[in-house]
Amino acid sequence: MAGRTTERREQALSRERIVAAAITLLDADGEDGLTFRALSARLATGPGAIYWHVANKNELLVAATEAVLAGATGRPDAADPAQAVRAVALAVFDAVDEHPWAGAQLSRAPAQPAMRRILERLGQQTLALGVPAADRFTSASALLNYIIGSSRQNAANARTQPPGGDRTAILAAEAAAWRTLDPDEYPFLHEIADQLPRHDDRAQFLAGVDLILAGIARLPG
Amino acid sequence: MAGRTTERREQALSRERIVAAAITLLDADGEDGLTFRALSARLATGPGAIYWHVANKNELLVAATEAVLAGATGRPDAADPAQAVRAVALAVFDAVDEHPWAGAQLSRAPAQPAMRRILERLGQQTLALGVPAADRFTSASALLNYIIGSSRQNAANARTQPPGGDRTAILAAEAAAWRTLDPDEYPFLHEIADQLPRHDDRAQFLAGVDLILAGIARLPG
DNA sequence: GCACGGCTTGGAACGTCGTTCCAAGCCGGC
DNA sequence: GCCGGCTTGGAACGACGTTCCAAGCCGTGC
Numbered sequence: 055m056a057g058r059t060t061e062r063r064e065q066a067l068s069r070e071r072i073v074a075a076a077i078t079l080l081d082a083d084g085e086d087g088l089t090f091r092a093l094s095a096r097l098a099t100g101p102g103a104i105y106w107h108v109a110n111k112n113e114l115l116v117a118a119t120e121a122v123l124a125g126a127t128g129r130p131d132a133a134d135p136a137q138a139v140r141a142v143a144l145a146v147f148d149a150v151d152e153h154p155w156a157g158a159q160l161s162r163a164p165a166q167p168a169m170r171r172i173l174e175r176l177g178q179q180t181l182a183l184g185v186p187a188a189d190r191f192t193s194a195s196a197l198l199n200y201i202i203g204s205s206r207q208n209a210a211n212a213r214t215q216p217p218g219g220d221r222t223a224i225l226a227a228e229a230a231a232w233r234t235l236d237p238d239e240y241p242f243l244h245e246i247a248d249q250l251p252r253h254d255d256r257a258q259f260l261a262g263v264d265l266i267l268a269g270i271a272r273l274p275g
Numbered sequence: 276m277a278g279r280t281t282e283r284r285e286q287a288l289s290r291e292r293i294v295a296a297a298i299t300l301l302d303a304d305g306e307d308g309l310t311f312r313a314l315s316a317r318l319a320t321g322p323g324a325i326y327w328h329v330a331n332k333n334e335l336l337v338a339a340t341e342a343v344l345a346g347a348t349g350r351p352d353a354a355d356p357a358q359a360v361r362a363v364a365l366a367v368f369d370a371v372d373e374h375p376w377a378g379a380q381l382s383r384a385p386a387q388p389a390m391r392r393i394l395e396r397l398g399q400q401t402l403a404l405g406v407p408a409a410d411r412f413t414s415a416s417a418l419l420n421y422i423i424g425s426s427r428q429n430a431a432n433a434r435t436q437p438p439g440g441d442r443t444a445i446l447a448a449e450a451a452a453w454r455t456l457d458p459d460e461y462p463f464l465h466e467i468a469d470q471l472p473r474h475d476d477r478a479q480f481l482a483g484v485d486l487i488l489a490g491i492a493r494l495p496g
Numbered sequence: 497g498c499a500c501g502g503c504t505t506g507g508a509a510c511g512t513c514g515t516t517c518c519a520a521g522c523c524g525g526c
Numbered sequence: 527g528c529c530g531g532c533t534t535g536g537a538a539c540g541a542c543g544t545t546c547c548a549a550g551c552c553g554t555g556c
Protein backbone atom coordinates (compact mmCIF):
# COMPACT_ATOMS: atom_id res chain seq x y z
CA MET A 55 0.00 0.00 0.00
CA ALA A 56 2.37 2.68 -1.10
CA GLY A 57 1.06 5.54 -3.21
CA ARG A 58 -2.57 6.41 -3.68
CA THR A 59 -3.83 5.21 -7.06
CA THR A 60 -6.31 7.76 -8.18
CA GLU A 61 -5.99 7.04 -11.87
CA ARG A 62 -9.18 7.93 -13.65
CA ARG A 63 -11.59 5.03 -13.21
CA GLU A 64 -12.62 3.45 -16.49
CA GLN A 65 -16.16 4.58 -15.87
CA ALA A 66 -16.14 7.94 -14.13
CA LEU A 67 -18.29 8.44 -11.07
CA SER A 68 -21.53 10.23 -11.91
CA ARG A 69 -24.87 10.97 -10.35
CA GLU A 70 -26.57 8.42 -12.60
CA ARG A 71 -24.16 5.64 -11.72
CA ILE A 72 -24.56 6.42 -8.03
CA VAL A 73 -28.35 6.41 -8.19
CA ALA A 74 -28.34 3.15 -10.14
CA ALA A 75 -26.11 1.52 -7.55
CA ALA A 76 -28.34 2.85 -4.78
CA ILE A 77 -31.40 1.27 -6.40
CA THR A 78 -29.58 -2.05 -6.63
CA LEU A 79 -28.72 -1.93 -2.94
CA LEU A 80 -32.25 -0.86 -1.95
CA ASP A 81 -33.87 -3.62 -3.96
CA ALA A 82 -31.49 -6.22 -2.57
CA ASP A 83 -31.55 -5.42 1.14
CA GLY A 84 -34.37 -2.96 1.71
CA GLU A 85 -34.10 0.49 3.15
CA ASP A 86 -31.34 -0.45 5.55
CA GLY A 87 -29.30 -1.79 2.68
CA LEU A 88 -28.54 1.69 1.39
CA THR A 89 -25.41 2.84 3.18
CA PHE A 90 -22.73 5.21 2.05
CA ARG A 91 -20.21 2.57 3.02
CA ALA A 92 -21.91 -0.19 1.02
CA LEU A 93 -22.31 2.26 -1.84
CA SER A 94 -18.61 3.14 -1.63
CA ALA A 95 -17.64 -0.50 -1.74
CA ARG A 96 -19.85 -1.25 -4.72
CA LEU A 97 -18.55 1.74 -6.66
CA ALA A 98 -14.97 1.08 -5.52
CA THR A 99 -14.48 4.52 -4.05
CA GLY A 100 -14.84 6.35 -0.73
CA PRO A 101 -17.78 8.11 0.89
CA GLY A 102 -16.27 11.51 0.21
CA ALA A 103 -16.32 10.98 -3.54
CA ILE A 104 -20.03 10.21 -3.44
CA TYR A 105 -20.75 13.36 -1.49
CA TRP A 106 -19.20 15.32 -4.32
CA HIS A 107 -22.07 14.24 -6.60
CA VAL A 108 -24.93 13.92 -4.10
CA ALA A 109 -25.80 16.29 -1.26
CA ASN A 110 -26.95 13.68 1.26
CA LYS A 111 -28.76 10.41 1.71
CA ASN A 112 -32.21 11.93 1.44
CA GLU A 113 -31.47 13.44 -1.96
CA LEU A 114 -30.27 10.02 -3.03
CA LEU A 115 -33.53 8.43 -1.89
CA VAL A 116 -35.57 11.04 -3.69
CA ALA A 117 -33.62 10.52 -6.90
CA ALA A 118 -33.92 6.74 -6.64
CA THR A 119 -37.67 6.97 -6.04
CA GLU A 120 -38.03 9.31 -8.96
CA ALA A 121 -36.14 6.94 -11.25
CA VAL A 122 -38.20 3.96 -10.20
CA LEU A 123 -41.54 5.69 -10.60
CA ALA A 124 -40.72 7.41 -13.87
CA GLY A 125 -42.18 4.55 -15.87
CA ALA A 126 -45.37 4.44 -13.82
CA THR A 127 -46.54 7.81 -15.04
CA GLY A 128 -46.33 7.34 -18.78
CA ARG A 129 -49.04 8.31 -21.22
CA PRO A 130 -52.52 7.19 -20.19
CA ASP A 131 -53.28 5.90 -23.72
CA ALA A 132 -56.70 4.56 -22.79
CA ALA A 133 -59.85 5.77 -24.44
CA ASP A 134 -62.01 5.31 -21.36
CA PRO A 135 -60.99 7.78 -18.64
CA ALA A 136 -61.97 5.33 -15.90
CA GLN A 137 -59.68 2.76 -17.49
CA ALA A 138 -56.92 5.36 -17.61
CA VAL A 139 -57.29 5.94 -13.86
CA ARG A 140 -57.11 2.21 -13.24
CA ALA A 141 -54.01 1.98 -15.41
CA VAL A 142 -52.21 4.72 -13.48
CA ALA A 143 -53.27 3.17 -10.18
CA LEU A 144 -52.00 -0.27 -11.12
CA ALA A 145 -48.75 1.10 -12.50
CA VAL A 146 -48.04 2.82 -9.18
CA PHE A 147 -49.16 -0.22 -7.20
CA ASP A 148 -46.90 -2.55 -9.14
CA ALA A 149 -43.91 -0.21 -9.04
CA VAL A 150 -44.20 0.18 -5.26
CA ASP A 151 -44.75 -3.55 -4.87
CA GLU A 152 -41.51 -4.16 -6.69
CA HIS A 153 -39.62 -1.42 -4.81
CA PRO A 154 -41.15 -1.13 -1.33
CA TRP A 155 -38.64 1.50 -0.22
CA ALA A 156 -39.99 3.81 -2.92
CA GLY A 157 -43.44 3.71 -1.37
CA ALA A 158 -42.05 4.67 2.01
CA GLN A 159 -40.12 7.53 0.48
CA LEU A 160 -43.13 8.77 -1.50
CA SER A 161 -45.26 9.20 1.57
CA ARG A 162 -42.41 10.68 3.58
CA ALA A 163 -41.63 13.83 1.61
CA PRO A 164 -44.34 15.89 -0.04
CA ALA A 165 -44.08 17.75 -3.33
CA GLN A 166 -41.93 15.22 -5.13
CA PRO A 167 -41.94 15.31 -8.94
CA ALA A 168 -43.37 11.82 -9.21
CA MET A 169 -46.28 12.81 -6.98
CA ARG A 170 -46.98 15.82 -9.14
CA ARG A 171 -47.08 13.74 -12.27
CA ILE A 172 -49.46 11.21 -10.76
CA LEU A 173 -51.76 13.93 -9.48
CA GLU A 174 -51.67 15.56 -12.91
CA ARG A 175 -52.62 12.33 -14.69
CA LEU A 176 -55.46 11.68 -12.28
CA GLY A 177 -56.69 15.25 -12.56
CA GLN A 178 -56.77 15.08 -16.33
CA GLN A 179 -58.99 12.04 -16.10
CA THR A 180 -61.40 13.75 -13.73
CA LEU A 181 -61.84 16.34 -16.45
CA ALA A 182 -62.50 13.61 -19.00
CA LEU A 183 -64.93 12.01 -16.58
CA GLY A 184 -66.98 15.20 -16.58
CA VAL A 185 -66.37 16.05 -12.93
CA PRO A 186 -67.48 19.64 -12.18
CA ALA A 187 -64.55 22.03 -11.84
CA ALA A 188 -65.22 22.63 -8.15
CA ASP A 189 -64.86 18.91 -7.37
CA ARG A 190 -61.84 18.03 -9.49
CA PHE A 191 -59.16 18.90 -6.94
CA THR A 192 -60.89 16.91 -4.23
CA SER A 193 -61.56 13.93 -6.49
CA ALA A 194 -58.02 13.75 -7.79
CA SER A 195 -56.60 14.13 -4.28
CA ALA A 196 -58.79 11.35 -2.95
CA LEU A 197 -57.61 9.04 -5.71
CA LEU A 198 -53.99 10.03 -5.14
CA ASN A 199 -54.13 9.47 -1.40
CA TYR A 200 -55.87 6.15 -1.77
CA ILE A 201 -53.43 4.93 -4.40
CA ILE A 202 -50.29 5.97 -2.53
CA GLY A 203 -51.60 4.85 0.82
CA SER A 204 -52.77 1.44 -0.33
CA SER A 205 -49.64 0.77 -2.36
CA ARG A 206 -47.46 1.68 0.60
CA GLN A 207 -49.47 -0.43 2.99
CA ASN A 208 -49.36 -3.40 0.66
CA ALA A 209 -45.61 -3.03 0.28
CA ALA A 210 -45.18 -2.80 4.06
CA ASN A 211 -47.14 -6.01 4.49
CA ALA A 212 -45.11 -7.78 1.84
CA ARG A 213 -41.87 -6.65 3.45
CA THR A 214 -42.82 -8.39 6.68
CA GLN A 215 -42.54 -11.81 5.18
CA PRO A 216 -39.23 -13.35 4.10
CA PRO A 217 -38.68 -13.70 0.36
CA GLY A 218 -39.98 -17.26 0.46
CA GLY A 219 -43.52 -17.81 -0.79
CA ASP A 220 -45.15 -18.15 2.64
CA ARG A 221 -47.46 -15.18 2.22
CA THR A 222 -50.40 -17.47 2.88
CA ALA A 223 -48.85 -18.72 6.10
CA ILE A 224 -48.44 -15.19 7.45
CA LEU A 225 -51.99 -14.23 6.53
CA ALA A 226 -53.27 -17.45 8.06
CA ALA A 227 -51.46 -16.57 11.28
CA GLU A 228 -53.05 -13.12 11.29
CA ALA A 229 -56.46 -14.66 10.66
CA ALA A 230 -55.85 -17.02 13.56
CA ALA A 231 -55.00 -14.03 15.76
CA TRP A 232 -58.29 -12.44 14.76
CA ARG A 233 -60.16 -15.56 15.79
CA THR A 234 -58.72 -15.39 19.29
CA LEU A 235 -60.25 -11.95 19.83
CA ASP A 236 -63.48 -11.50 21.73
CA PRO A 237 -66.27 -12.25 19.22
CA ASP A 238 -68.59 -9.73 20.84
CA GLU A 239 -66.08 -6.93 20.45
CA TYR A 240 -64.69 -7.98 17.09
CA PRO A 241 -67.57 -9.54 15.13
CA PHE A 242 -66.41 -8.16 11.81
CA LEU A 243 -62.87 -9.51 12.04
CA HIS A 244 -64.32 -12.91 12.87
CA GLU A 245 -66.59 -12.66 9.87
CA ILE A 246 -63.81 -11.92 7.38
CA ALA A 247 -61.07 -14.05 8.95
CA ASP A 248 -61.72 -16.77 6.40
CA GLN A 249 -61.33 -14.39 3.49
CA LEU A 250 -58.01 -12.94 4.66
CA PRO A 251 -55.60 -15.73 3.68
CA ARG A 252 -57.00 -16.15 0.19
CA HIS A 253 -57.80 -12.62 -0.89
CA ASP A 254 -55.96 -10.99 -3.79
CA ASP A 255 -54.27 -7.77 -2.71
CA ARG A 256 -54.09 -6.37 -6.21
CA ALA A 257 -57.72 -7.08 -7.00
CA GLN A 258 -58.83 -5.63 -3.69
CA PHE A 259 -56.78 -2.53 -4.36
CA LEU A 260 -58.42 -2.13 -7.75
CA ALA A 261 -61.87 -2.63 -6.22
CA GLY A 262 -61.13 0.30 -3.94
CA VAL A 263 -60.23 2.46 -6.92
CA ASP A 264 -63.55 1.50 -8.47
CA LEU A 265 -65.39 2.47 -5.30
CA ILE A 266 -63.92 5.96 -5.50
CA LEU A 267 -64.65 6.14 -9.22
CA ALA A 268 -68.25 5.15 -8.52
CA GLY A 269 -68.48 7.88 -5.91
CA ILE A 270 -67.04 10.38 -8.37
CA ALA A 271 -69.52 9.34 -11.03
CA ARG A 272 -72.32 10.21 -8.65
CA LEU A 273 -71.05 13.73 -8.08
CA PRO A 274 -72.97 15.91 -10.55
CA GLY A 275 -76.25 14.09 -9.97
CA MET B 276 -19.03 11.52 42.57
CA ALA B 277 -18.16 8.79 45.01
CA GLY B 278 -20.47 5.81 45.39
CA ARG B 279 -23.27 4.89 43.07
CA THR B 280 -26.63 6.12 44.36
CA THR B 281 -29.11 3.53 43.31
CA GLU B 282 -31.55 4.31 46.05
CA ARG B 283 -35.04 3.44 44.93
CA ARG B 284 -36.29 6.36 42.84
CA GLU B 285 -39.37 7.99 44.27
CA GLN B 286 -41.31 6.89 41.22
CA ALA B 287 -40.04 3.52 40.06
CA LEU B 288 -39.25 2.99 36.41
CA SER B 289 -42.06 1.24 34.61
CA ARG B 290 -43.18 0.50 31.09
CA GLU B 291 -45.95 3.09 31.34
CA ARG B 292 -43.63 5.86 32.53
CA ILE B 293 -41.19 5.03 29.74
CA VAL B 294 -43.87 5.08 27.06
CA ALA B 295 -45.23 8.36 28.39
CA ALA B 296 -41.79 9.94 28.29
CA ALA B 297 -41.29 8.59 24.77
CA ILE B 298 -44.52 10.25 23.61
CA THR B 299 -43.39 13.54 25.11
CA LEU B 300 -40.10 13.36 23.24
CA LEU B 301 -41.76 12.33 19.99
CA ASP B 302 -44.28 15.14 20.17
CA ALA B 303 -41.61 17.69 20.97
CA ASP B 304 -38.93 16.83 18.41
CA GLY B 305 -40.46 14.40 15.95
CA GLU B 306 -39.29 10.93 15.18
CA ASP B 307 -35.63 11.80 15.57
CA GLY B 308 -36.37 13.16 19.03
CA LEU B 309 -36.85 9.68 20.45
CA THR B 310 -33.43 8.47 21.54
CA PHE B 311 -32.48 6.10 24.27
CA ARG B 312 -30.04 8.70 25.47
CA ALA B 313 -32.61 11.49 25.56
CA LEU B 314 -35.03 9.08 27.20
CA SER B 315 -32.40 8.15 29.79
CA ALA B 316 -31.76 11.80 30.58
CA ARG B 317 -35.44 12.59 30.95
CA LEU B 318 -36.04 9.64 33.23
CA ALA B 319 -32.78 10.24 35.11
CA THR B 320 -31.42 6.78 34.46
CA GLY B 321 -29.25 4.90 31.97
CA PRO B 322 -30.07 3.13 28.71
CA GLY B 323 -29.63 -0.26 30.29
CA ALA B 324 -32.43 0.31 32.78
CA ILE B 325 -34.82 1.13 29.96
CA TYR B 326 -33.93 -2.05 28.12
CA TRP B 327 -35.00 -3.96 31.18
CA HIS B 328 -38.60 -2.84 30.60
CA VAL B 329 -38.68 -2.52 26.81
CA ALA B 330 -37.21 -4.92 24.25
CA ASN B 331 -36.09 -2.32 21.71
CA LYS B 332 -36.92 0.96 20.05
CA ASN B 333 -39.46 -0.51 17.68
CA GLU B 334 -41.50 -1.99 20.53
CA LEU B 335 -41.42 1.43 22.15
CA LEU B 336 -42.75 3.06 18.98
CA VAL B 337 -45.52 0.50 18.68
CA ALA B 338 -46.55 1.04 22.30
CA ALA B 339 -46.50 4.82 21.91
CA THR B 340 -48.59 4.64 18.74
CA GLU B 341 -51.02 2.34 20.43
CA ALA B 342 -51.38 4.71 23.38
CA VAL B 343 -51.96 7.71 21.17
CA LEU B 344 -54.55 6.04 18.98
CA ALA B 345 -56.43 4.35 21.79
CA GLY B 346 -58.82 7.25 22.07
CA ALA B 347 -59.49 7.39 18.34
CA THR B 348 -61.22 4.04 18.29
CA GLY B 349 -63.85 4.55 20.97
CA ARG B 350 -67.48 3.68 20.64
CA PRO B 351 -69.06 4.86 17.37
CA ASP B 352 -72.13 6.19 19.22
CA ALA B 353 -73.74 7.59 16.09
CA ALA B 354 -77.12 6.47 14.87
CA ASP B 355 -76.31 6.95 11.21
CA PRO B 356 -73.65 4.43 10.09
CA ALA B 357 -72.26 6.87 7.53
CA GLN B 358 -71.82 9.40 10.31
CA ALA B 359 -70.09 6.76 12.40
CA VAL B 360 -67.60 6.14 9.59
CA ARG B 361 -66.94 9.87 9.33
CA ALA B 362 -66.44 10.06 13.09
CA VAL B 363 -63.86 7.25 13.08
CA ALA B 364 -62.12 8.79 10.08
CA LEU B 365 -61.89 12.21 11.67
CA ALA B 366 -60.73 10.79 14.99
CA VAL B 367 -57.84 9.03 13.26
CA PHE B 368 -57.07 12.05 11.12
CA ASP B 369 -56.91 14.36 14.11
CA ALA B 370 -54.88 11.97 16.21
CA VAL B 371 -52.30 11.55 13.46
CA ASP B 372 -52.31 15.28 12.79
CA GLU B 373 -51.45 15.84 16.42
CA HIS B 374 -48.84 13.04 16.53
CA PRO B 375 -47.34 12.75 13.03
CA TRP B 376 -44.86 10.06 14.10
CA ALA B 377 -47.81 7.80 14.93
CA GLY B 378 -49.00 7.94 11.34
CA ALA B 379 -45.59 6.93 10.08
CA GLN B 380 -45.48 4.04 12.53
CA LEU B 381 -48.99 2.88 11.63
CA SER B 382 -48.16 2.44 7.98
CA ARG B 383 -44.79 0.89 8.72
CA ALA B 384 -45.78 -2.23 10.61
CA PRO B 385 -48.88 -4.23 9.73
CA ALA B 386 -51.15 -6.08 12.12
CA GLN B 387 -50.99 -3.54 14.94
CA PRO B 388 -53.81 -3.59 17.50
CA ALA B 389 -54.89 -0.06 16.64
CA MET B 390 -55.23 -1.01 13.00
CA ARG B 391 -57.36 -4.00 13.91
CA ARG B 392 -59.69 -1.87 15.96
CA ILE B 393 -60.13 0.70 13.21
CA LEU B 394 -60.81 -2.00 10.62
CA GLU B 395 -63.31 -3.58 12.99
CA ARG B 396 -65.19 -0.32 13.52
CA LEU B 397 -65.32 0.36 9.81
CA GLY B 398 -66.44 -3.18 9.06
CA GLN B 399 -69.25 -2.97 11.56
CA GLN B 400 -70.54 0.11 9.80
CA THR B 401 -70.46 -1.57 6.40
CA LEU B 402 -72.81 -4.13 7.90
CA ALA B 403 -75.08 -1.36 9.15
CA LEU B 404 -74.91 0.27 5.73
CA GLY B 405 -76.36 -2.87 4.20
CA VAL B 406 -73.30 -3.78 2.17
CA PRO B 407 -73.53 -7.34 0.82
CA ALA B 408 -71.37 -9.79 2.73
CA ALA B 409 -69.11 -10.42 -0.25
CA ASP B 410 -68.21 -6.73 -0.49
CA ARG B 411 -67.70 -5.89 3.16
CA PHE B 412 -64.04 -6.84 3.42
CA THR B 413 -63.17 -4.85 0.32
CA SER B 414 -65.22 -1.82 1.38
CA ALA B 415 -63.78 -1.70 4.87
CA SER B 416 -60.24 -2.16 3.55
CA ALA B 417 -60.69 0.65 1.06
CA LEU B 418 -61.87 2.97 3.81
CA LEU B 419 -59.02 1.90 6.09
CA ASN B 420 -56.35 2.41 3.46
CA TYR B 421 -57.73 5.78 2.45
CA ILE B 422 -57.99 6.98 6.04
CA ILE B 423 -54.53 5.85 7.08
CA GLY B 424 -52.91 6.96 3.85
CA SER B 425 -54.48 10.41 3.81
CA SER B 426 -53.84 11.03 7.48
CA ARG B 427 -50.21 10.04 7.09
CA GLN B 428 -49.77 12.17 4.00
CA ASN B 429 -51.35 15.16 5.68
CA ALA B 430 -49.09 14.72 8.69
CA ALA B 431 -46.03 14.44 6.44
CA ASN B 432 -46.98 17.69 4.75
CA ALA B 433 -47.50 19.42 8.05
CA ARG B 434 -44.16 18.20 9.35
CA THR B 435 -42.37 19.94 6.48
CA GLN B 436 -43.23 23.36 7.73
CA PRO B 437 -41.75 24.88 10.89
CA PRO B 438 -44.10 25.22 13.85
CA GLY B 439 -44.87 28.81 12.87
CA GLY B 440 -48.16 29.44 11.11
CA ASP B 441 -46.73 29.79 7.62
CA ARG B 442 -48.67 26.89 6.18
CA THR B 443 -50.11 29.24 3.59
CA ALA B 444 -46.67 30.43 2.57
CA ILE B 445 -45.47 26.89 1.92
CA LEU B 446 -48.56 25.99 -0.08
CA ALA B 447 -48.24 29.23 -2.02
CA ALA B 448 -44.66 28.29 -2.87
CA GLU B 449 -45.79 24.87 -4.08
CA ALA B 450 -48.53 26.50 -6.16
CA ALA B 451 -45.93 28.82 -7.65
CA ALA B 452 -43.81 25.79 -8.53
CA TRP B 453 -46.80 24.27 -10.29
CA ARG B 454 -47.24 27.44 -12.33
CA THR B 455 -43.69 27.21 -13.64
CA LEU B 456 -44.40 23.80 -15.17
CA ASP B 457 -45.20 23.39 -18.85
CA PRO B 458 -48.93 24.25 -19.19
CA ASP B 459 -49.33 21.75 -22.03
CA GLU B 460 -47.99 18.90 -19.95
CA TYR B 461 -49.51 19.95 -16.63
CA PRO B 462 -52.86 21.59 -17.43
CA PHE B 463 -54.55 20.20 -14.33
CA LEU B 464 -51.95 21.46 -11.86
CA HIS B 465 -52.24 24.89 -13.46
CA GLU B 466 -56.00 24.71 -13.10
CA ILE B 467 -55.96 23.94 -9.41
CA ALA B 468 -52.91 25.99 -8.40
CA ASP B 469 -55.20 28.75 -7.15
CA GLN B 470 -57.11 26.38 -4.90
CA LEU B 471 -54.04 24.85 -3.27
CA PRO B 472 -53.08 27.60 -0.81
CA ARG B 473 -56.58 28.09 0.53
CA HIS B 474 -57.99 24.59 0.63
CA ASP B 475 -58.94 22.94 3.92
CA ASP B 476 -57.06 19.66 4.41
CA ARG B 477 -59.54 18.30 6.89
CA ALA B 478 -62.57 19.11 4.75
CA GLN B 479 -60.91 17.65 1.67
CA PHE B 480 -60.08 14.50 3.61
CA LEU B 481 -63.69 14.18 4.68
CA ALA B 482 -64.89 14.74 1.12
CA GLY B 483 -62.76 11.77 0.10
CA VAL B 484 -64.41 9.63 2.74
CA ASP B 485 -67.77 10.67 1.36
CA LEU B 486 -66.70 9.71 -2.15
CA ILE B 487 -65.93 6.19 -0.96
CA LEU B 488 -69.17 6.06 1.02
CA ALA B 489 -71.06 7.12 -2.10
CA GLY B 490 -69.35 4.37 -4.05
CA ILE B 491 -70.23 1.86 -1.35
CA ALA B 492 -73.86 2.98 -1.37
CA ARG B 493 -74.01 2.13 -5.05
CA LEU B 494 -72.78 -1.41 -4.51
CA PRO B 495 -75.96 -3.54 -4.30
CA GLY B 496 -77.59 -1.84 -7.30
C1' DG C 497 -31.17 -9.41 63.07
C1' DC C 498 -28.64 -11.08 59.36
C1' DA C 499 -26.86 -13.19 55.29
C1' DC C 500 -28.38 -14.81 50.85
C1' DG C 501 -30.08 -14.25 46.00
C1' DG C 502 -32.95 -12.49 42.54
C1' DC C 503 -34.76 -8.07 40.75
C1' DT C 504 -33.40 -3.61 39.04
C1' DT C 505 -30.31 -0.02 37.95
C1' DG C 506 -27.21 2.77 35.15
C1' DG C 507 -22.65 3.60 33.31
C1' DA C 508 -19.21 1.95 29.98
C1' DA C 509 -18.25 0.04 25.73
C1' DC C 510 -19.01 -1.91 20.84
C1' DG C 511 -20.07 -1.55 16.15
C1' DT C 512 -22.36 1.15 12.61
C1' DC C 513 -24.28 4.99 10.69
C1' DG C 514 -24.36 9.86 8.13
C1' DT C 515 -21.48 13.34 7.36
C1' DT C 516 -17.20 16.41 7.21
C1' DC C 517 -12.50 17.32 6.31
C1' DC C 518 -8.52 17.41 3.71
C1' DA C 519 -4.29 15.69 1.55
C1' DA C 520 -3.37 13.94 -2.70
C1' DG C 521 -3.85 13.00 -7.62
C1' DC C 522 -5.48 14.13 -12.28
C1' DC C 523 -5.92 17.09 -16.25
C1' DG C 524 -7.12 21.18 -19.27
C1' DG C 525 -5.37 25.86 -20.31
C1' DC C 526 -1.58 29.09 -20.52
C1' DG D 527 5.82 22.21 -18.48
C1' DC D 528 3.85 24.25 -14.72
C1' DC D 529 -0.23 25.98 -12.55
C1' DG D 530 -5.03 25.76 -10.48
C1' DG D 531 -9.43 23.98 -10.30
C1' DC D 532 -11.99 19.52 -10.56
C1' DT D 533 -12.27 14.86 -8.33
C1' DT D 534 -11.07 11.35 -5.46
C1' DG D 535 -11.11 8.51 -1.32
C1' DG D 536 -9.38 7.58 3.27
C1' DA D 537 -9.52 9.17 8.09
C1' DA D 538 -11.99 11.02 11.67
C1' DC D 539 -16.14 12.95 14.39
C1' DG D 540 -20.25 12.67 16.87
C1' DA D 541 -24.54 10.22 17.62
C1' DC D 542 -27.15 6.29 17.40
C1' DG D 543 -29.14 1.39 18.97
C1' DT D 544 -27.83 -2.11 21.61
C1' DT D 545 -25.15 -5.24 24.88
C1' DC D 546 -22.71 -6.17 28.97
C1' DC D 547 -21.92 -6.23 33.67
C1' DA D 548 -20.63 -4.50 38.25
C1' DA D 549 -23.12 -2.66 41.77
C1' DG D 550 -27.04 -1.60 44.78
C1' DC D 551 -31.60 -2.62 46.65
C1' DC D 552 -34.86 -5.49 49.06
C1' DG D 553 -37.90 -9.58 50.14
C1' DT D 554 -37.20 -14.25 51.98
C1' DG D 555 -35.56 -17.87 55.05
C1' DC D 556 -33.22 -18.65 59.04
